[in-house]
Amino acid sequence: MFATLDLDIRPGSGIGMFELGTSLWAVIDILRGLQHLFPQVEVKFDPEDSATTPVILHLRPHLDLLFSGYHQRLHTICVRKLREPHPPVILRYKDTVISSSAEPLVRVHVSRTFGPTYPGDELKYPGIWFSFDDDGVNEGFKGGITHLEQRTQEVKRIFIRQKSVDGEERDALDEVIPCPIMHGDISSAVIKIHDGVHFNFFSSPLLLQVRIGETTAQDLTIDLGPPSRVHHKEDERMTIHSPNLQVSEDDGSTDYFYNYFHHGVDFLISGQTHVVRKIIIHSNMPGSPLFQRYKRCPWQLEGKPEDDEDDSPPRKHFYEKFETIRRFLSPGEMLPSMLLDRTDEYDNITLPNSSTRLYGYDGVILEVNEASQVVTVMLF
Structure with a gap:
């Protein structure tokens, strides 16, 4: 039936x-x-x-x-x-x-x-x-x-x-004209290395600045609303690669994530100070292991301005290939990468392209799939 x-x-x-x-x-x-x-x-x-x-x-x-x-x-x-x-x-x-x-x-x-x-x-x-x-x-x-x-x-x-504008028929490859269903969604996220992320929203003049080491969990709740999920950080495996590994005083606190699946963003927050320590932005690439866990956040990676009066510094976008972004971040030789298989933690789960590579730069890590697309940006 x-x-x-x-x-x-x-x-x-x-x-x-x-x-x-x-x-x-x-x-x-x-x-x-x-x-x-x-x-x-x-x-x-x-x-x-x-x-x-x-x-x-x-x-x-x-x-x-x-x-x-x-x-x-x-x-x-x-x-x-x-x-x-x-x-x-x-x-x-x-x-x-x-x-x-x-x-x-x-x-x-x-x-x-x-x-x-x-x-x-x-x-x-x-x-x-x-x-x-x-x-x-x-x-x-x-x-x-x-x-x-x-x-x-x-x-x-x-x-x-959508109805045509000025009598011109909409093409199938055009972007959608902003409409009420999009209000409150992120229209662009400008990533500033060693600083944070500037978020712009559809149909809103609001500019939200989230800064590493300054923005608090309370600030995020006020500006973005309550997170979709609060996840306490338990995986410390990446700390073995840190060149400045320090043993902090154990006060029983644990870092935790604010997961905003509907915005395509995660924030790692210090369990001691409750200040943002890391920002993770997701591209929601179809075919990648993280597809559909997060909404696409249309990010832009901003470079250094040419001088103090440069009000439009160069940027690279989420849709550009990794080779282009790599030369933008590090014009020199190719850096080594680490292999990440996101199905390792699950039994009896296989994906056709489950492996990605992590490329680390000063202040930022890029996760790249086999099609040379950046699926996540991790700012720290």
């Missing part, structure tokens, strides 16, 4: 529980709780360039969700196989059923519901259009088609995306 998908269509905004502009991380998190409706989810991406190319979620058999390449935001929703009964789908517009497995949606019903529009093989309206092609099989007008046959052409696919 299949549960019926009963979805309301909102042109330029979304459909059902899916809102345009929502992050890939948030949508997959929603889907985890809806396995009775979407038991089969397929993630498609370009493994060689998952930092900049779109990601597609196939929710078989009815929905395809396309996410923008850079900010991983829901850009386009495609509804297809409208009469497929496994599971059946009902579509509503303004509380009126416009399509079901028993009542197909045809051209004349679209015109009656949405009004007149420009002629063409597809019926296009602001924020929505209706196609009579079935997954690439052209079933548009043919020579000799009668007026009745035109009126009763069955809609095969429905596309929902």
